[in-house]
Amino acid sequence: xxxxxxxxxxxxxxxxxxxxxxxxxxxxxxxxxxxxxxxxxxxxxxxxxxxxxxxxxxxxxxxxxxxxxxxxxxxxxxxxxxxxxxxxxxxxxxxxxxxxxxxxxxxxxxxxxxxxxxxxxxxxxxxxxxxxxxxxxxxxxxxxxxxxxxxxxxxxxxxxxxxxxxxxxxxxxxxxxxxxxxxxxxxxxxxxxxxxxxxxxxxxxxxxxxxxxxxxxxxxxxxxxxxxxxxxxxxxxxxxxxxxxxxxxxxxxxxxxxxxxxxxxxxxxxxxxxxxxxxxxxxxxxxxxxxxxxxxxxxxxxxxxxxxxxxxxxxxxxxxxxxxxxxxxxxxxxxxxxxxxxxxxxxxxxxxxxxxxxxxxxxxxxxxxxxxx
Amino acid sequence: xxxxxxxxxxxxxxxxxxxxxxxxxxxxxxxxxxxxxxxxxxxxxxxxxxxxxxxxxxxxxxxxxxxxxxxxxxxxxxxxxxxxxxxxxxxxxxxxxxxxxxxxxxxxxxxxxxxxxxxxxxxxxxxxxxxxxxxxxxxxxxxxxxxxxxxxxxxxxxxxxxxxxxxxxxxxxxxxxxxxxxxxxxxxxxxxxxxxxxxxxxxxxxxxxxxxxxxxxxxxxxxxxxxxxx
Numbered sequence: 001x002x003x004x005x006x007x008x009x010x011x012x013x014x015x016x017x018x019x020x021x022x023x024x025x026x027x028x029x030x031x032x033x034x035x036x037x038x039x040x041x042x043x044x045x046x047x048x049x050x051x052x053x054x055x056x057x058x059x060x061x062x063x064x065x066x067x068x069x070x071x072x073x074x075x076x077x078x079x080x081x082x083x084x085x086x087x088x089x090x091x092x093x094x095x096x097x098x099x100x101x102x103x104x105x106x107x108x109x110x111x112x113x114x115x116x117x118x119x120x121x122x123x124x125x126x127x128x129x130x131x132x133x134x135x136x137x138x139x140x141x142x143x144x145x146x147x148x149x150x151x152x153x154x155x156x157x158x159x160x161x162x163x164x165x166x167x168x169x170x171x172x173x174x175x176x177x178x179x180x181x182x183x184x185x186x187x188x189x190x191x192x193x194x195x196x197x198x199x200x201x202x203x204x205x206x207x208x209x210x211x212x213x214x215x216x217x218x219x220x221x222x223x224x225x226x227x228x229x230x231x232x233x234x235x236x237x238x239x240x241x242x243x244x245x246x247x248x249x250x251x252x253x254x255x256x257x258x259x260x261x262x263x264x265x266x267x268x269x270x271x272x273x274x275x276x277x278x279x280x281x282x283x284x285x286x287x288x289x290x291x292x293x294x295x296x297x298x299x300x301x302x303x304x305x306x307x308x309x310x311x312x313x314x315x316x317x318x319x320x321x322x323x324x325x326x327x328x329x330x331x332x333x334x335x336x337x338x339x340x341x342x343x344x345x346x347x348x349x350x351x352x353x354x355x356x357x358x359x360x361x362x363x364x365x366x367x368x369x370x371x372x373x
Numbered sequence: 374x375x376x377x378x379x380x381x382x383x384x385x386x387x388x389x390x391x392x393x394x395x396x397x398x399x400x401x402x403x404x405x406x407x408x409x410x411x412x413x414x415x416x417x418x419x420x421x422x423x424x425x426x427x428x429x430x431x432x433x434x435x436x437x438x439x440x441x442x443x444x445x446x447x448x449x450x451x452x453x454x455x456x457x458x459x460x461x462x463x464x465x466x467x468x469x470x471x472x473x474x475x476x477x478x479x480x481x482x483x484x485x486x487x488x489x490x491x492x493x494x495x496x497x498x499x500x501x502x503x504x505x506x507x508x509x510x511x512x513x514x515x516x517x518x519x520x521x522x523x524x525x526x527x528x529x530x531x532x533x534x535x536x537x538x539x540x541x542x543x544x545x546x547x548x549x550x551x552x553x554x555x556x557x558x559x560x561x562x563x564x565x566x567x568x569x570x571x572x573x574x575x576x577x578x579x580x581x582x583x584x585x586x587x588x589x590x591x592x593x594x595x596x597x598x599x600x601x602x603x
Binding site: 047048049071072073074075077078079081083084085087088089098099102103147148151 | 497498500501502503504505506507508509511515516519520522
């Protein structure tokens with residue numbers, strides 16, 4: 001398992017960075033925080049491009065940056081900067097070869113992450129002879145990603161790679177990244193502002209604000225925590241649920257998930273049968289009722305228990321954390337965060353430790369990429 | 374016979390002028406290129422100071438530069454002495470004195486377009502290259518230089534054309550010695566002084582046409598490059 005420990009301390013422009021973290025997994029770690037919180041600076045500093053601050057980087061026992069420091073071109077990272085650049089004097093294929101030529105690998109890994117594999121996966125075939133000048137934003141991004149991987153890094157650092165991409169391709173590329181990460185066990189540090197992307201590919205997440213680490217942990221845990229809600233704002237607040245695919249309806253393009261004995265029907269056909277699929281539910285799209293509503297208005301009805309209620313000051317809203325009923329009696333607890341008006345809360349007479357029926361409109365469920373087991 | 378002789382002398386001036394322009398550009402490549410790179414990427418605090426020095430020849434009267442060069446080229450000075458020791462010749466009134474003067478005089482014309490071109494490529498490109506495992510020299514030779522082809526082209530053309538047209542400094546430092554330091558611009562001046570307008574026409578017209586062609590080539594191939602001369 002790869003082991004990256006970093007420490008940065010110092011002033012860069014208006015930002016005072018004081019960040020320490022131990023990245024200890026082979027999955028995808030999200031770095032999340034508001035603009036100007038120091039996310040991109042951390043990636044730059046890892047790459048060796050910030051020299052004015054106190055820095056310590058230890059990767060798998062090797063001091064990359066301590067009293068002695070490796071120059072940027074000798075570091076084991078593959079970096080995709082926020083505004084990726086292709087060398088414009090070279091064609092797409094020459095861009096790939098340029099990097100490949102300078103980063104030859106031993107034969108054992110070569111065949112796996114080969115140029116052909118990437119050309120295939122990222123659909124670059126028709127672009128190879130073209131000049132970078134004539135590529136669209138999304139095409140450019142795919143080429144840059146392939147080029148970064150061809151450096152054969154031991155750790156990928158991606159700074160908002162999808163911001164320039166259309167939705168259709170975004171989904172594909174996220175699946176590629178997830179697969180790539182699993183297949184080659186190359187950990188990824190991923191900066192994004194999109195909660196959709198976080199829930200789709202993130203394993204771990206580190207929250208950062210004003211140059212400091214606020215919180216860290218697994219995505220499904222952190223997204224339900226108040227530290228995360230504080231960063232995103234209540235309006236974007238959401239929860240991630242995991243379910244097992246129990247049925248695909250090919251005609252209507254709907255999938256039934258099993259959440260510890262409760263049924264959740266989501267649009268699309270993610271995963272295969274018995275795969276674990278993640279869905280994200282926005283807190284503001286949840287309706288609660290203390291009794292079952294006979295004429296169901298949505299296809300999704302879940303049952304749970306209110307575990308906390310927070311009435312927001314100076315606002316019309318209240319936030320409730322609901323623990324979903326587990327009918328299978330395994331230990332797995334799933335939590336849902338709901339945001340309803342305090343008026344509604346009083347009106348419906350909902351109290352802590354009450355049983356509730358939860359109604360979700362189908363539109364409130366994002367189509368998410370899935371994690372095959 | 375006299376006419377033939379004079380044509381021959383003009384031809385010598387033309388050869389000296391071209392040789393001067395080529396040798397000057399050669400040394401400008403060696404000196405001006407690193408300087409432009411330094412100004413574009415490396416210097417921070419010292420940048421305004423160095424830029425000022427490099428740009429001075431653009432605003433100073435040629436006679437001022439000429440005067441100081443004469444002072445520094447004096448056989449009594451370190452530079453003058455060293456040159457005599459090395460070549461047995463005085464630096465002042467010599468062809469290499471001219472070259473040195475031209476380098477200084479044309480330096481802003483080499484540095485500025487190239488610096489602009491480097492700045493346009495930007496630090497991000499260099500950073501990207503380094504992050505991809507490409508070393509500094511490798512990046513300079515295989516990324517920066519190919520990407521700044523237009524900048525080099527512009528610098529070369531402008532410096533070349535500018536060296537062709539020097540007059541004041543060349544006259545002061547070189548003395549206009551026939552066959553040695555007499556360039557076209559001085560030949561024209563001599564012809565006009567002697568009221569030989571016919572010969573002056575030939576040389577002046579030639580210069581006009583040549584400069585026109587050189588600049589046209591530049592602007593034709595370099596449509597998008599802004600020639601930045603302060």
